Amino acid sequence: MGGGNRGGGRTTMSEINVTPMVDVMLVLLIIFMVTAPLIQQGVKVNLPETKAAPVEATEKKLVLSIDAGRKVYIGDAEVALEELEQKLAANAKAQADKEVYLHADRDVPYGVVVEVMAAAQRAGIGNVGMITDPSTAGRTSNTGKGKSKEAKR
Numbered sequence: 001m002g003g004g005n006r007g008g009g010r011t012t013m014s015e016i017n018v019t020p021m022v023d024v025m026l027v028l029l030i031i032f033m034v035t036a037p038l039i040q041q042g043v044k045v046n047l048p049e050t051k052a053a054p055v056e057a058t059e060k061k062l063v064l065s066i067d068a069g070r071k072v073y074i075g076d077a078e079v080a081l082e083e084l085e086q087k088l089a090a091n092a093k094a095q096a097d098k099e100v101y102l103h104a105d106r107d108v109p110y111g112v113v114v115e116v117m118a119a120a121q122r123a124g125i126g127n128v129g130m131i132t133d134p135s136t137a138g139r140t141s142n143t144g145k146g147k148s149k150e151a152k153r
Contacts (some may be wrong), residue, residue, distance in 0.1 A: 040118040045105040051132045062093050066104040070112050081115060088123035
């Protein structure tokens, strides 16, 4: 912070230059506006209902999805079931967290879900969470399905 020699004593500048901070904030705003719609995309599956309480997620986790056609996805990228183990072993996020969430359609046979879970375990991922829709059966109002998702371990 600049100051000049005025009359023998040093003085400090009491005003802060906020122009660089405003420039950085505008760039960050533009980045978040562009990336926000991309975060919300995913694979549409018909989730099973449960009576468990929702778990709050503090950070973004890797999600494995299985749709009604038995197609497997890592995030929103389709992967063949035979290649799933190799893809998970090569995935840096999965190997760092040692945790994935499974998002399976209710119409997928149990055997397919077990195959995906076994592939994750063989890839070194020890913690597989299940994503479900909360059940409306235990509530007083049976007007429709719950919209929020939860993770159950």
